[in-house]
Structure formats: structure tokens, C-alpha cells
Amino acid sequence: MDSLRDKVAVVTGAASGIGEAIAIRFAREGAKVVLADVEREALDRVSDALSAQGADNLALVTDVGKEEEVRALAEQTVDQFGAVDILCNNAGVFTGGLAWQSPHQDYEWLIDVNIWGVVHGIRVFVPIMLGQDSDAHIVNTASMAGLTNGPFTSIYYMTKHAVVGYSEAIYHDLTSIGSKIGISVLCPELINTRIGDARRNRPRDLPGFDFKSPERDAAEDSLRQLAADKGIDPSAMAERVVMGIRENRFYLLAEDGWRQSCETRLEDIRLARNPSLSIPAEMTGEDG
Template sequence: MNNFSNKVAVITGAASGIGRAIATRCAQEGMKIVLADVEEAALQAAEQELKSAGVTVLAVVTDVGKESDISALAQKTMETFGAVHLLFNNAGVGGGSTIWNSTSADWQWIMNVNLWGTIHATRIFVPIMLQQETECHIVNTASLAGLESGPGNSIYRVSKHALVSLTETLYHELKLMRSNIGVSVLCPGFVRTQICDADRNRPVELSKPGDIATPTPMTTMIDQFIRAGVEQGISPDEIAEQTFIAIKSNRFYILPDPAYKQSVKQRMEDILNQQNPTFVVPSTI
């Protein structure tokens, strides 16, 4: 896909971080943009900033974990623009203690956003794209954590591994149909975003006393490690640029930072050699 002018892009998690950078990149390509996010104030600020620059924008407050919200997002997109050509399933939250200490509410919140959000969007938007019979592309934001093994951030890791598999399966199924829909999975390492503060958007009904796992010395250490990595990570703008390069070349795997490929290689070798998993500490931290 190379011609983006006047095409329609739908972006979840669009109010900040990678989603906000992708929206700016879409604007540079002359696209009409649908911004979806659960954080209403930040969403309105992003909408106003783009509109001030002359961009055609529709902002829709959306909780991606709710199928009804994704249905409403699709309906408003079609009513306003009549089509969707680029879908960025980008909304995501970080978190999770150890596998055994994470609460049921922790699992429900993170899996709802990171995995079910993309499941809902795939079920609702792909049939629309297929009916259009026009060139389209879907980018699912997973993570390096979905391609490697390691400790900590447990629910996030599980959700991102599942998301990589979902996206690979979607790619094969659409290819078998000879559809005009390209598919990519975005797997960045550390990026300078607010993901470490994702709790600001945690649903009230999943934030009652006892819903959130109590930190342990190990999880506190890992959280500090992740926060340091995020602070030193690459910029969301760089992620957006690399993503568009991949879309234009119809490349499936997007690994924006080559420094992290060693951990992916190590996991593949562990599997093929039937040896125990290795945790590769990123050399950039």
C-alpha cells in the first residue's frame, strides 16, 4: 500500500504515545483520521491539535475491551467517512505481577485491552474491509515481549505473545483468500511512552481493594528496570516512521530497534535446540 492521500485511518490508543505519533504520520500522508482512546481529555487535545493543522479528524471515546465500543467506533467511522483503509490496533497497557500473584482483575483488565481489543476490532473491521474490495492494511501493535521469553510483566507478556499469534494467523487467512488486506505486527522494544503509568486508565470496577496485586521485591525490581528502559527508549515518532516504511513494502514483522533482535534469536534457538529458556538482558539498558 503506497497511496494514502484521502484514505481513512482508524487508530486505537491514539491520544498518546505510539498511537499519537502514528496519527501525526497519517496526517503527513494526507489521510482522514479516526482517533479512538479511553482517555477523553487527552483524546480531545489530540483532536484539536490535528484539526488546527487542517487535518480531517473524528475522535471517538473508546474502551477497546468492550465490543459495543468497537462496534460504535466502526459505525461512526463508516457514517462519517464511508470507508476504512488503515486499521492500527494500537491500544495497550502494561502490568502484571508474577503469574501466581497477579489477581483475576489484573488479568481481566490487561487481557481485555491488549488482546480482546484487537479481537473485537478484527471481527468488526475486517468484514468491512473485505466488502470494500480496496487496498487496505492492518497493523497490530504487539511488543518485543511477544517474541522473547523472560520474567516479570507477566500478563503483558502473555497478551503480546497471543497477539503475535493472532496477527500471524490473520495474515495467513487473508492471504489464502487473496484479499487486498495487508497485515503487519509491530514489535517494538522500549519506547518513550506513558505505558508504565497505564493504571491511570484502569476501569473503576477493576480497581477495588484486593483487585491489584501487591508488589513484591522481585516485581518492584523488574518494574524499575522496565521504567528505566522506557525512559531511555526510542521515540514514538521513530516507531511511526518505521511502521509506514513496513506498510509501504508490505512487510509483516516490524522490529524498529535492531538492538533487541538478539533476544528474539535466542528464543528461537532455545526452541529449535530444545534447551531451557534464556533471558537476554537488553544491552541498551
């Protein structure tokens, strides 16, 4: 897709962090932006900021884990703007803890948002895009955690590996049928957002909210601290996304340190040796 001008772009998780930065960038490129998120006030703040810049936008409270809400998002987008050209399945949440201690409901929460959120986006929006028979593009936000592994964060790793594998398979599906829909998987590194406070959006009626463990606290505290101290600005992810859409690039990845961790993992697999712990220094806080 050469230009985003007058394209209709839906961004989930648009009220904060990477989604907000993508929405702002899309508006600057001249796109009409549909902002979807569970946080009403934050969503309105982003919508007001876009409107103040004269950008056409629509803000819709949407829980991406609920298929009927994603269907309503698509219907209202088409009602308002007549088409959907770009979809960013970006909403995502984080929790830490040992795999066997983590409450069942932590699994449900992360799988609902991080996996089902993407699945609902694909199942609802791809048929609309195919029906339009014009150039379209999907960006699924995974993580460099979807290509690596480490301790105390197993649920998050599991969901992000799922998003990478699912996106690769969809790439092959779309190519096999000769569609005009491109797809990218965005794998951010450490970004300065509110991901370390993701629990603010964990449904309070889901049991297990108050579960505590040293491993969970350590993972969440350290992500919060590292994102604030060493995370890069989310606008860099918006830049990466726009490049991916323009150039129809699938893997939108972090720079070399992270890719070396991926290579170590692939080498472990090639040699069938046990998993190395290969996490870039920025994530361990050991790079000064």
C-alpha cells in the first residue's frame, strides 16, 4: 500500500502506548482512524487530540476478547466510513508468575485479550476486506517475547508465540488464495508504555485478582521499571508499522541484540539442545 491517505484504519488498544502512537501517526498520514479500547476516558482523550488536529476519527469502547463487540466495531466502522483498509490487532495485556501457580483466570484474561482478540479481528475483518477486493493490510502486535523465552512470564510468552505462529500461517493463507491483503507481525522490544500496569484493565470480577507471588511481583515490577527507565518511545513502533504497511513487510522486528536471542533459540532447536537463557541486556537491567 503506497499511501495511507484517506484509508480507513482500525486500531485496537488505541487509548495508550503503542496503539495510541500508531493512531496518531496514521492520522498524520491522512488516514481516517477508528480507535478501539476498553478504557473510555483514555480513549476519549486520544480521540479529542486527533480531532483537534482535524483528523477524522471514531472512538468505540470495545473489549477485543468478546466477538460480538469486535463485530459491532466492524459494523460501526463500515457504517461511518464505508470500508476498512487497515486493521491493527494491537490490544494486549501482561502478567507474570510461575506457570503452575498462576490463577486459572490469569490464563483466561491473557488468552482472551492477547489471542482471542487477534482471532476475532481476523475472523470479523478479513471477510470484509476480501469483499472489498482492494489493497488492505493487517498488523498483529506480538512481541519479541513471541520469538524468545525466559522465566516468570510463561502465560505472556505463550500468547505472544501464538500470535507469531498464527500470523505466519495467515500470511500463507492470504498468499495461497492470491488476496490483496498484506499482513505484518509487529514484535516490539522494550517500549515506554503502561504495559507494566496492564492489571488496571483486568476485569475485577475475574477471581484471582489479588493473587500475589514473589515471581509475579518481580516480573511486573521489573517490566514497569525497565519500560520507564529504558523503554523506547512508542512512536518508533508507529514508524515501524507505517514502513511495514508501505513496503508490505511481514516481520517488524527489534534490532540486532534481540535478533541474536532469536538466533540462539533457533540454534537450540536446530541442535535439539536444551533452551538457552538468552535475553538481551536491556531486559536484565545489566547494560548500565
